[in-house]
Amino acid sequence: MSDIAVRAVDLGKEYQIGVQQEKYRTLRDTLTATMMRPFRALRGQLPDATQSLWALRDISFEVKKGQVLGIVGHNGAGKSTLLKVLSRVTEPTTGFVELHGRVGSLLEVGTGFHPELTGRENIYLNGAILGMKRTEIDRKFDEIVAFSEVEKFIETPVKRYSSGMYLRLAFAVAAHLEPEILVVDEVLTVGDAEFQRKCLGKMGDVAQEGRTVLFVSHNMSAVLRLTQETIVLDHGRMVMRAPSAEAVDYYLSAGHAKAGERIWDEDEVPGAGAGFRPRALRIRDQRGRVLETVRSTEPVTVEFEYQLDKPVTGLRCGFYLYTMRGEPVFTSFDTDEQALFEKYTNRPAGRYVSRCTIPADTFNQGRYVLGVNASSYRIRRYFQDERALEFNVDPTGAPGMQWSEPRPGPIRPRLNWTIEQVG
């Protein structure tokens, strides 16, 4: 008996992304297309061969029984498609997968929950959808209810549940599946911290029991904690398979997250304020790469590029930093320093870059918003964009990451603690 649980060979998945799929296909479209085909062929136009997208390409890997494998990649890298192929929701276009055992998927909890049905009824329905036998659900029913902590409301339609209760119940059902291969997609991003901890614990148990887990997440600390090995996907290809620490490091630093840059076109800035034209705002990491996701343990560079068509006096360019909820974190301008303020009182026409570095260990985990402002204090505002650019901060390696709890507040400084025994 082999010890392989999953074997994927040359997996590829092609999607047609022509106009045909953009809107719904209608009978008329098909009829006209069918009738036009001979004419198009005469004119040498072959059916839209170019209008396809390979969501997965040449993916080959093996997963051993009892292994927990992480799958990471930015949005659109093919993670979800890969999971769909592995969980047999959709067929691959090329290649094949061998699955040694029953596959259970934990894709988006609550799949198949019906709002009108009670908690009890939904447990049975959802269990059946996930592939459990009725006797199996009977046996685990009490355990599921206990795990979900909704005992009191088990006879209430789930439409009256709070979103937290709903999620707990949904996860509880899925978590009690006992497949040989468990496919988990991004379930840990929901629910409160307490519940997340419980879910992670349950996932750990599953792995302990020797079952195979394929774990997709954007939560790098969860990936690091739960998996030994990780696959990095990029544009449908597998770019790396390595021990998780190495793979996560690669993913975070290889600039797979694009964006991280805001560029203004000429016509985008109405009435280009008195000779000032913004060109770009960028976030760069330590090594100068433009990234959407930066690490909290590395310094981050913010740069603002702009054009002056004529000399400007008293100009200051800078940014506001907000959390996603719009709470200001801080504001900073390029001429805050007295020396620079004096040196750049008059700026001649030309192209400029104002750049600053935010030191390492400033940000807490999360997503932040940069707003830019260019003005001459109390004289005139040349340009302002309150939400010019958003970026993410990944806290891997930040102080206190040994505990999975989220830390409140937008900053996460590395402070010098001393511990003295004084008595």
Next chain:
Amino acid sequence: MTQAEVQISKPQAEDVIVVRPTKGWAALNLRELWQYRELIYFLTWRDIKVRYKQTILGAAWAIINPIVNMVVLQIVFGQLANMGSEGVPGPIFRFAALLPWGLFSKALSASGRSMLSNRNLITKVYFPRLSVPLASVLGGVLDFVISFVVLIGMMLYWQITPTWGLLTLPLIILFALITALGVGLWFSALNVLYRDVGYILPVLSQLLLFISPVGYSTSEVAAKWQVLYALNPMTGVIESFRWAMLGTTPSDSLPLATIVAISASVAVTLFVSGLFYFRRMERTFADVV
């Protein structure tokens, strides 16, 4: 290595699923469908359970609907058009036809919509896709049973004793289900690809009501059109159901057996081709639904 160990590991080793691209016509794989029978049961149960939630009259709708239909048909065909009812009272003649008709028309609309309304399942979880239209057709059986009780009541009231034909009832219900499923399978698969189906179905259903012997008897159809008329599988279903329950046969038409034979062959053709067509299109459902 002992004998016992080998035996334990063997079933696991054989349990290998290979996911690979399929082309052309796929096998029906009814065995797998059977393994998922509990899912079909739960999906059917969900459809039934949800149908009358948050209604005041609840399952009474399963009785009210056919009765209202019966009254309308009785007024239009019985009183206004003055069409006969093969020797039994007009209301029961029409009500009996509305039973298989209701099963069929509900199956048609429910299964047509079924793939779309279960989209979140289809794009997330694997299970034999056939369970979805199957469950939506079976969901109509409960309404059928409720109306059946009303029909029995009417038969008692009008003192109609069933004939030995009653014994064929299970076969006739199967005939009705196969007809409903055959049409349902085609439309549920087509509706995934072409949303036009959603607009065609109500019109088609209404049209079929008038070209099926629901409000009138097959005898009313001109002799030269009878074969064509019997090509509508519901003709055979309804006439045979009425025969089994009320003992009526269309007096001035093809023999009932001929009608049923024509209708049944159309129904079986629709059903089998529907199954294969559905299986063929199934692999793209998750991508296009």
